[in-house]
Amino acid sequence: MSGRSAGTGGSPFAPHTADETAAMLDALGVDDEADLFDIPEAVAFDGEFGIPQRGERAVVGDLRETFARNDDLTEFLGRGHYSHYVPAVVDDLSSRSEFLTSYTQYQPEITQGFLQALFEYQSILVELTGLPIANCSMYDAAAALAEAALLSDRVRSTTGSTVLVPADLRDGKRGTLDNYVDGSDLTVETYPYADNTADLDALADAVDGDTAFVYAESPTVTGAIEPELAAIGDLADEHDALFCVGSDPVALSLLEEPASVGADVVVGEAGALGLPASYGMGLGLFACKEEFLRQVPGRLVGKSEDAEDRRAFTLTLQTREQHIRKERATSNICTNQAWVALRAAMHAAYLGPEGLVGLAEDCVRDAASVAASLDALDGVTAPLDDRHHFREFSVGVEDAPGVAAGLEDRGFAVHVLDDETLQVCVTDLNVDAADDLVAAFAEVTA
Amino acid sequence: MNYDQARYGDETRNEPLLSEKNATALDPGEGSALPDDLTRDSLELPGLSEPELARHYTRLSQMNWSVEAGPYPLGSCTMKYNPSFADAVAADPNAAVHPDRDPETVQGNLELLHGLQEYLATIGGMDAVTLQPPAGAAGEFTGIAVAKAYHEHHGNDRSEVIIPASAHGTNFATAAMAGYDVVELPSGEDGRVDVEALEAAVSEDTAALMLTNPNTVGLFERDIVEIADMVHDAGGLLYYDGANLNALLGRARPGDMGFDIMHYNVHKTFATPHGGGGPGAGPVGVVEELSEFLPRPRVREVPGSGGATDADTATAADGGELADHSHDRGHGHADDADGDTEYELFDPEHSIGKVHGFSGNWLVLIRAYAYIRRLGDEGLLDASAKATLNANYLASLLDMDVPYGPFHHEFAATAGERDAADVAKGMLDYGVHPPTTKWPEMVPEAMLTEPTEVENKRSLEDLAHAFNEAFADTDEELDAAPTKTASRRVDQTSAARNPRLSWHALEGDE
Numbered sequence: 001m002s003g004r005s006a007g008t009g010g011s012p013f014a015p016h017t018a019d020e021t022a023a024m025l026d027a028l029g030v031d032d033e034a035d036l037f038d039i040p041e042a043v044a045f046d047g048e049f050g051i052p053q054r055g056e057r058a059v060v061g062d063l064r065e066t067f068a069r070n071d072d073l074t075e076f077l078g079r080g081h082y083s084h085y086v087p088a089v090v091d092d093l094s095s096r097s098e099f100l101t102s103y104t105q106y107q108p109e110i111t112q113g114f115l116q117a118l119f120e121y122q123s124i125l126v127e128l129t130g131l132p133i134a135n136c137s138m139y140d141a142a143a144a145l146a147e148a149a150l151l152s153d154r155v156r157s158t159t160g161s162t163v164l165v166p167a168d169l170r171d172g173k174r175g176t177l178d179n180y181v182d183g184s185d186l187t188v189e190t191y192p193y194a195d196n197t198a199d200l201d202a203l204a205d206a207v208d209g210d211t212a213f214v215y216a217e218s219p220t221v222t223g224a225i226e227p228e229l230a231a232i233g234d235l236a237d238e239h240d241a242l243f244c245v246g247s248d249p250v251a252l253s254l255l256e257e258p259a260s261v262g263a264d265v266v267v268g269e270a271g272a273l274g275l276p277a278s279y280g281m282g283l284g285l286f287a288c289k290e291e292f293l294r295q296v297p298g299r300l301v302g303k304s305e306d307a308e309d310r311r312a313f314t315l316t317l318q319t320r321e322q323h324i325r326k327e328r329a330t331s332n333i334c335t336n337q338a339w340v341a342l343r344a345a346m347h348a349a350y351l352g353p354e355g356l357v358g359l360a361e362d363c364v365r366d367a368a369s370v371a372a373s374l375d376a377l378d379g380v381t382a383p384l385d386d387r388h389h390f391r392e393f394s395v396g397v398e399d400a401p402g403v404a405a406g407l408e409d410r411g412f413a414v415h416v417l418d419d420e421t422l423q424v425c426v427t428d429l430n431v432d433a434a435d436d437l438v439a440a441f442a443e444v445t446a
Numbered sequence: 447m448n449y450d451q452a453r454y455g456d457e458t459r460n461e462p463l464l465s466e467k468n469a470t471a472l473d474p475g476e477g478s479a480l481p482d483d484l485t486r487d488s489l490e491l492p493g494l495s496e497p498e499l500a501r502h503y504t505r506l507s508q509m510n511w512s513v514e515a516g517p518y519p520l521g522s523c524t525m526k527y528n529p530s531f532a533d534a535v536a537a538d539p540n541a542a543v544h545p546d547r548d549p550e551t552v553q554g555n556l557e558l559l560h561g562l563q564e565y566l567a568t569i570g571g572m573d574a575v576t577l578q579p580p581a582g583a584a585g586e587f588t589g590i591a592v593a594k595a596y597h598e599h600h601g602n603d604r605s606e607v608i609i610p611a612s613a614h615g616t617n618f619a620t621a622a623m624a625g626y627d628v629v630e631l632p633s634g635e636d637g638r639v640d641v642e643a644l645e646a647a648v649s650e651d652t653a654a655l656m657l658t659n660p661n662t663v664g665l666f667e668r669d670i671v672e673i674a675d676m677v678h679d680a681g682g683l684l685y686y687d688g689a690n691l692n693a694l695l696g697r698a699r700p701g702d703m704g705f706d707i708m709h710y711n712v713h714k715t716f717a718t719p720h721g722g723g724g725p726g727a728g729p730v731g732v733v734e735e736l737s738e739f740l741p742r743p744r745v746r747e748v749p750g751s752g753g754a755t756d757a758d759t760a761t762a763a764d765g766g767e768l769a770d771h772s773h774d775r776g777h778g779h780a781d782d783a784d785g786d787t788e789y790e791l792f793d794p795e796h797s798i799g800k801v802h803g804f805s806g807n808w809l810v811l812i813r814a815y816a817y818i819r820r821l822g823d824e825g826l827l828d829a830s831a832k833a834t835l836n837a838n839y840l841a842s843l844l845d846m847d848v849p850y851g852p853f854h855h856e857f858a859a860t861a862g863e864r865d866a867a868d869v870a871k872g873m874l875d876y877g878v879h880p881p882t883t884k885w886p887e888m889v890p891e892a893m894l895t896e897p898t899e900v901e902n903k904r905s906l907e908d909l910a911h912a913f914n915e916a917f918a919d920t921d922e923e924l925d926a927a928p929t930k931t932a933s934r935r936v937d938q939t940s941a942a943r944n945p946r947l948s949w950h951a952l953e954g955d956e
Contacts, residue, residue, distance in 0.1 A: 010828030011821055013527050013717070013900055020903040021832075024839045033831040036838055038666045038852050039694075043703045047696035049568045053822030056531045063816055067540035069554035069786065077544040081804060089496050091537075097514035098507035101528050104723040106520070106882070108938070109931040110451060110874050112460060113510030114722040117503070120464050123948035127491055133947055137724070139580040142803030150623075175742075175800025179591055183625025225484055254474045257486045269803075279555060280545030280804020281725070282580075293945065299723065303952060304941035307926075307934035311459040316941040322583075322619035323885070327628045332619035335581035335713070335728075339721020346503060349464050352493015357474045364479045388480055413547055 009053065073413040074433045078392040078425025079221055080141060080170050081280055082248065082272040084359065085428050090274055090346045099342060104299075104335075108314040109306070115313035118301045118338060121345040128252040129266040129287040130259025135298040137270075137337040138284025142173040144267035145215065145246060146180030147286065147297040147331055151265065152213040152242040153184050154295045154330070160212035160241060163188045166198065170221050186212065196224040196385035196394065198232055207235045217246040218255060222423060223367060223392030224385055225255065233262030248272040249285065249348065251390050254360035264289050274343030283340040294320060297331030299338075359428065363391045366426045366434070371395075373438045374424070379445045384421065392425035397445060406444030412437050447908050449516075449877035452508035453932040460932060461505045464492040465949045509932035510722075511879050517901055517909050519840075521856045521882040521894025522614065522662055524692050524714035529820070532718065532813035541812060545804040549791050556789035559805075560745045562729075562815040569818075569826070570691075570708050571701025572731030576740045578806040582689065585709030585728025586620040586656070588741060588801045592732060593654045593683045593707060594624055595739040595798045602681060604653035610639055612663065612886040614689060617656045626653060633888045637665050637850040639673060652682035659703065660690050662886045662894065664837060664853035674704025683707060683736075688728075691715045692898065693834060693854035696827035706733050712814035719813075727810040741801050743791035752787035830855070832899035836906055840897050843910035845917055849889060856896035858889040864917065865924075866891040871935060872916030874928035878909050 016024075021033075030036060054062070094100065098113065105111035105118075118136040125134035138144040149163045163181060165174065167190040177188060191203045198216055207214060214236040218226035226232075229245065236243035244265040245258040250272045252258070258266045271283035288296060294317065302316035322329035351359060367389040374382040374395055383393035394417060397403045404416045412433075415423035426434060454461040469492045475485030494502065511518070518525035543552055563575040579585040590607065597604050607621035610631045621628050629647050634640035638661065648655075655677045659667045667673065677684050686700040686708035692715045694700075700708045712718060713726035720726060732740060821829065833855035841848045846859040859881075861869050870880035870893070881895040893913075897906060916924070928934065946952055 009824040011825040011832060011899055013529060014828055014832040015900065015902040015905075016832060016835075017902075021835065024835055024903055028835075028838055028842060033835055036831075036834045036852065037697055037854070038668065039698045040668055040671070042671055043698050045571070045697060045699050045702060047823055047827040049565075049696070049823050049826070051565065051568070051818065051822045051826070053824050054819055056529075056820060059816055059819045060531055060535055062819065063535045063558070063812070064538060064540075066557050067538045067554040069557060070540050070543060071551035072540075073547070073551060075544045075547070077546050079546060081545055083544070087496075089500060093500060093503040093507070095533070096504070096507040098510045098512045099503075100512070100533075100719045100721055101514045102510055102512040102722045103518060103520060103523060103525055103720050107511075107870065107874060107880060108936040109871070109928050109933045110511040110879065111509075111722075112453075112932040113506035113508065116461065116463070116509075117506055118722070119948070123463075123465065123950065124491060126948040126950055127489065132950070139584060139725075139807075140803045142800070143580070143584075170803070172800050172803035176803060179587075179799055179801055180623070182591065182594070183623050225480070227484065253489060254478065254480070254485055256484060260486070277542040277544055279541070279543055279552075279808035280802070280806070281808045281810075282803060300945070300947055302941040303946040304937045306936050309458065310455070310933065312933040312936045314936045314938050314941050316938065316945060316947075319942075322615035324615070326615045326618035327622035329615065329619040329622075332583045332587060332616050332623050333581070334583045334616050335720070335726040336724040337580075338723035338725075339719070340725060342722065345464075346499065349492055349494050349502075350496065350499055352468075353470050353472050353474075353489045353491040355493060356491065357472065357489065360474070361479060368479070388484060408548065408551065413544070413551070415546060 073408065073411055074430055075413045076424045076426065076430055076437060077413055077415060079415055079423060080269060082391065083277040083427065083429055084250065084272060086274060086276050086347060087350050090343055090350065093346060094339065094343045100339065105315055108312065112313060115301050117342050117345060119303065119313050121341045122301060124345055124348050125285060125287050128249050130257035131263065131266055131287040132290045133293055133296060134287040135296055135300055137341045138286050138298055138333065139337060140282025140284045141246065141267060141269035142176035144284035144286045145173055146177045148244045148265045148267050149177060149181055149186060149213050150184060151292060151295055153186050155292055158212040158240055158242055160210040161185050161187060162211045163213045164191055164206055164211055165215045166191060166193055166217065168193045168221055196220060196222050196387055197226045198228055200228050200231055203232065204235055207239050207241065209239055211239050211241040213242045213244060215244045215246060219251055219390035222394045223389045224387035225390055229261040237262060250356065250360050250363065253356035270344050271340060274347040275340055283337045283344055295330055296320065298333050298336055362428060364388065366431050367391055367393055370424065370426045370434045374441055377442050377445060380441060391427055392423060395422040395424055396420055397422060403444050407440050410440040412440055447877040449875055450930045451932050454505045460509065461502065463949050464494065464502065467498060467502065468492045468494055516877050517897065517905060518879045519881050519895050519897045519909065521858065521896045522689055524896060524898055526717040526898045527900040528717050528719040529817065532816040535816045536809045536812040553789060556745050558812065558815055560747065560789050562811055563745060565818050566710055566729055567731055570710065570731045571699030572708060573734040574737035574740060575729050575731045576744060577729045577811055578741045578802045579728040579730055580802050580807045581724065581726045582709055582711040582728040583616040583620060584801060585730045586616055587623060588730045589685055589707040589709055590620055590624045590654065591798045592736055592739045595796060596736055597653055599796055604651055606651045607653055608647050608655045610657065612661055612888050613656060613658060614687060617687060637663055637888065638667050639669065641669050641672060644673060644676060648676055648680045648682065650680060652677065652680050654683045654685045656685040656687060658687040658690050660693050660854040663850055663858045663889060664856040665850055666854060670703045689714065690855065693830055695830040696823065697830050701733065706736060713810055716814040716817045718810045725807045725810050727807040727814065738795040739798055740794045742793040742797040742799060744794060745789050746792055748788040748790050752785045829899050836897040836899060836901055840895065840906045840910055843907065845914045856894060858886065858892040858894045860889050861891035861893055861917065864891065866893050868924040869893065869916045871927040872919050872924045873912045875930045876912035876915065878912045
């Protein structure tokens with residue numbers, strides 16, 4: 001018998017012929033593969049999960065059928081998960097197997113390509129944030145925020161134990177933050193928004209000597225551009241608390257750089273570049289000041305030289321990491337989102353500074369224009385605040401769930417915030433359908 | 447086999463950085479729709495034409511090793527071949543939706559998530575699974591948070607997590623992150639858990655024991671039933687680190703061994719590409735009494751819908767409140783036109799909350815589901831068979847000593863008097879990636895090797911040749927290695943002493 005494993009009902013990806021298997025067993029002096037297992041009978045399993053083996057074509061067909069069950073809606077959804085058009089060349093280049101099927105760069109000599117790509121990703125974030133250190137990814141914006149809060153607990157300059165975040169923080173971020181700080185001395189408290197950005201007076205009352213960390217977003221969860229970042233940074237600074245700004249790389253191309261308003265840390269969702277709509281998969285952005293270098297969570301790529309004095313890159317400062325420091329590591333993060341970071345850097349380099357700024361300008365103009373069109377409808381108010389907006393804005397209507405259901409029947413998805421509030425997000429991917437959305441709003445609210 | 451890796455660039459540098467190819471500075475605020483005080487004054491970034499971009503990244507790719515280029519036998523990392531069909535399925539545009547969609551409108555995604563929950567529960571012998579953790583270490587954190595919530599719910603004040611010295615560093619970091627004191631357990635003389643030492647360590651302070659089985663040198667913990675009883679009798683929980691699950695597929699199930707919580711590294715066991723370090727996904731399975739603490743939301747079948755049967759739902763330890771993820775819009779899709787089973791999200795009653803901003807690493811989960819469906823029972827069983835056969839066959843071909851045994855899917859050879867890291871550099875010129883070196887510490891100068899099932903006899907013999915040739919090289923030869931990679935030996939000390947972490951930091955440096 002010379003058929004490979006797949007032909008004999010085995011793994012389709014084990015390349016052994018029956019003859020090879022027999023020769024290997026013979027060399028080991030055993031009769032059967034099962035004899036190699038050292039598992040007590042009391043806990044042995046018979047292998048019967050009841051999952052049938054299927055051919056490749058059947059699996060692909062099955063899954064396409066499954067996904068075809070999703071309704072085809074034009075999405076005007078954002079609130080932290082943003083999709084822009086990703087150039088086809090990004091898909092092609094990032095799918096090269098040398099990138100896609102590689103591993104962490106533990107042997108730098110043979111993984112220079114990915115190391116350089118990650119060094120470039122770090123560099124792009126350094127430029128966008130204005131801060132000198134960026135790591136080569138966290139899981140998502142929620143994890144990045146939570147790790148930033150834990151960082152404040154580790155650095156000597158802060159003495160407090162309160163983490164201050166907006167009351168309007170997205171649930172996924174707040175929930176993740178709560179879990180991450182549960183094992184630390186930190187407690188999470190909130191400050192209110194006024195007009196969809198920070199209520200500066202209330203925040204000033206909330207910040208005191210016990211504050212370790214102040215977090216502000218721009219754009220906020222409803223897309224408002226925060227006008228008082230510098231003042232918030234000053235409040236944090238007065239009480240020796242870390243100031244952390246949440247944003248994304250498209251917004252950062254245009255908005256004031258966080259370093260210039262006093263940010264100590266910048267976090268956010270970098271998947272707005274390079275990552276298509278992916279049901280919430282993310283790319284956590286993390287950048288900080290130089291003084292926190294040895295407290296940074298996650299991997300860092302640094303420049304070095306090889307034995308020929310040629311420039312070379314390597315993972316560095318690994319003594320922060322759990323495979324060396326174990327329970328004294330800065331974080332338990334090991335696997336990260338390196339491949340998504342690669343895609344983000346490719347997308348940024350494809351757009352260049354003019355393309356990035358142009359995309360960001362569109363995010364401002366299109367949101368304003370769609371909001372104005374909606375606002376002109378009877379019974380619709382948009383936006384619900386007096387702010388500048390980036391991509392998205394909140395919308396007041398009489399019966400928000402009813403309006404959303406009517407829009408869904410007409411092929412559109414929007415957020416429902418409460419009984420009287422919706423939220424609409426406009427990007428390059430849905431702006432062409434914006435007039436149809438406005439028309440549908442008019443029908444539903446008539 | 448010999449090997450020459452592509453390298454580009456001149457005498458002083460490899461392929462130029464993006465910033466060295468083209469960088470432009472501009473004032474983004476100029477002509478902006480926003481007031482000047484909200485915009486930045488400068489932005490300096492590279493922007494490449496598409497042909498330049500294609501060449502840059504193609505060159506970088508050619509300076510990078512991957513599992514599709516050759517063996518990648520990093521112990522405890524399980525780097526398998528990643529089948530292409532799973533990539534094709536993950537790229538299905540119908541699956542590319544926003545996570546805030548009304549659940550009724552994304553029944554396809556929920557069907558897949560539910561199916562994967564069920565597959566993983568069955569494979570692990572667990573009752574309920576969450577797919578939210580975005581990596582194995584995130585799964586560990588989720589699992590320990592669930593254990594902590596369980597103990598707190600029952601009014602138990604427990605402060606310690608016991609971890610064998612040979613365990614992955616993430617276990618220690620995870621326990622510390624969750625606020626536990628770590629009790630390190632020395633290995634016994636046979637490389638396994640020292641049951642007497644465990645007995646001494648277990649107490650009413652024990653929240654959990656974190657264990658990998660087979661352990662990090664490929665040894666099955668034969669006393670697992672006794673170990674589980676010992677921990678349970680003290681009121682602690684048993685946590686299974688799924689890093690080595692590939693060795694056990696279809697042979698034994700953590701749930702049957704007495705584990706209460708486990709994580710699955712689906713990017714390892716179920717072969718999804720690891721993309722240079724991530725993404726992965728770290729679903730967590732638990733026994734029924736812990737299911738109410740899992741992260742929210744979870745997916746379940748709508749009772750009475752379509753094809754739902756008692757048999758289908760028998761393994762799901764559901765319960766809990768219907769999640770408020772869908773507003774009552776008075777126009778439900780109660781009857782799916784095709785009579786398909788319908789799915790809904792719900793929040794477990796005492797959920798720990800969220801461990802990811804949205805729903806985890808979706809594109810990885812799709813691939814894992816597709817992979818499990820492709821393999822089926824026979825394929826899963828054969829994967830563990832060939833992984834174990836390969837490890838033992840490769841170990842038998844090495845000139846180095848390989849302590850302990852018998853092995854499952856991995857083993858730790860010792861370089862003895864040689865420096866394991868140097869031997870690894872010597873191997874790089876032979877067209878293979880070297881194993882994990884200097885870990886675990888229980889084997890001196892360890893070379894922790896895991897060939898996985900995707901190498902055949904000839905490939906293993908080539909791999910053994912690389913090991914043996916490098917091991918036989920003189921110190922001078924090893925010091926000079928590697929010679930055929932894009933870079934020669936990289937100075938990691940100077941990189942750490944003088945950190946230069948962005949191209950901004952290189953200005954004036956070169």
